Amino acid sequence: MHPQSDQADPRSCAVVILAAGKGTRMKSEKPKVAVELAGKPLLAHVLDHLYAAGFRKFSIIVGYKREQVQAIAEPFRSRPDVDLSFAIQEEQKGTAHAFLSAEGTLRDHVGPVMVASGDMPAIRPETYQALASFHATGANRATVLSAMLEDPTGYGRIVRDAAHKLSAIVEEKDASEQTRAIHEVNTGTYIFECPEVFSVLREVGSNNAQGEYYLPDVVALYRARGQGVNALSLDDSGEAQGVNSPVELNRLEERLKAMR
Numbered sequence: 001m002h003p004q005s006d007q008a009d010p011r012s013c014a015v016v017i018l019a020a021g022k023g024t025r026m027k028s029e030k031p032k033v034a035v036e037l038a039g040k041p042l043l044a045h046v047l048d049h050l051y052a053a054g055f056r057k058f059s060i061i062v063g064y065k066r067e068q069v070q071a072i073a074e075p076f077r078s079r080p081d082v083d084l085s086f087a088i089q090e091e092q093k094g095t096a097h098a099f100l101s102a103e104g105t106l107r108d109h110v111g112p113v114m115v116a117s118g119d120m121p122a123i124r125p126e127t128y129q130a131l132a133s134f135h136a137t138g139a140n141r142a143t144v145l146s147a148m149l150e151d152p153t154g155y156g157r158i159v160r161d162a163a164h165k166l167s168a169i170v171e172e173k174d175a176s177e178q179t180r181a182i183h184e185v186n187t188g189t190y191i192f193e194c195p196e197v198f199s200v201l202r203e204v205g206s207n208n209a210q211g212e213y214y215l216p217d218v219v220a221l222y223r224a225r226g227q228g229v230n231a232l233s234l235d236d237s238g239e240a241q242g243v244n245s246p247v248e249l250n251r252l253e254e255r256l257k258a259m260r
Contacts, residue, residue: 008112008135008136008137009054010055010128011054011055012111013055013112013113013132014058014059014106014194015113015115016058016087016113016114017043017058017059017061017116017118018099018115019031019043019060019069019119020061020062020089022064022092023243031064031065031066031068032118033072033119034069035243035249037249037252037253038253041072042243043069043072043118044072046116046117046120046121049121049123049124050128051076053125053128053129053132054129055114056082057109058083059086060084060085060087061088061102062089063088063090069118070086094210095115095212095214095215096214096218097212099197099215100198100201103198107195109194111193112135112191112192113197114128114131114132114189114190115188116189117187120240120241122239122241122252122255123145123189123240127145127239131189131191134230134232135191140230141192141196142190142222142227142229143190143229144186144187145187145189145190145232146232147184147233148185148233148234149237150183152183152184155172155185156216157169157175157180157184166219166223166229166230166231167223168216168219168220169186169216171208171209171216173210174209184233187240188242190215190219197218200221204218238255241255
């Protein structure tokens with residue numbers, strides 16, 4: 001990954017943060033993004049990193065116990081130049097459905113929009129900047145942040161074509177044995193273009209093992225139209241570490257201590 005932060009102004013890019021999930025495997029009654037890591041909610045880590053990267057316009061998708069999630073994000077309104085709003089996803093029907101919930105909060109936004117996960121606290125500010133620059137300089141309609149993992153179990157796989165361009169993202173439950181052998185995975189972080197992405201989102205179907213509306217399918221729709229899509233791979237795959245269980249939370253705690 002080669003950052004080119006002089007090529008893209010983060011202030012021109014809106015950010016939608018997915019924060020509506022329950023996080024059943026965390027064995028906590030809290031919303032997943034409210035679970036604490038090093039004394040701070042996961043969502044607060046993500047917001048801190050995005051703000052440090054220069055992003056200022058945020059739309060946070062809330063759902064399960066949304067009052068708790070909103071209480072975590074509210075203090076960020078007081079930071080200089082922040083434009084923060086909330087969008088409600090009443091039912092959790094997948095990541096594409098969640099992103100579509102943000103349409104009303106982005107009516108006046110024309111330009112790039114990043115989709116970030118509220119439970120990915122290890123992605124550094126420099127990485128968010130690099131993704132924005134890679135998208136801006138690549139003439140793509142969709143750009144995905146990927147990572148090479150030794151054990152890719154549970155993640156959607158990045159499928160590339162002969163030219164090493166992004167061809168598809170395949171969820172593990174829908175993947176063939178051959179595709180599951182791929183070690184490059186989707187981190188769940190994307191950049192699209194507003195307002196056109198919302199019309200593409202409406203074309204996403206739910207014909208998959210989970211019966212949900214997946215954001216990776218937006219990539220396939222752009223590809224089918226012959227429009228540019230690509231993936232930027234992380235130098236440090238540890239940044240792709242999400243939090244889906246208490247074990248993963250402990251692992252991230254150790255990572256943060258090692259970085260200090």
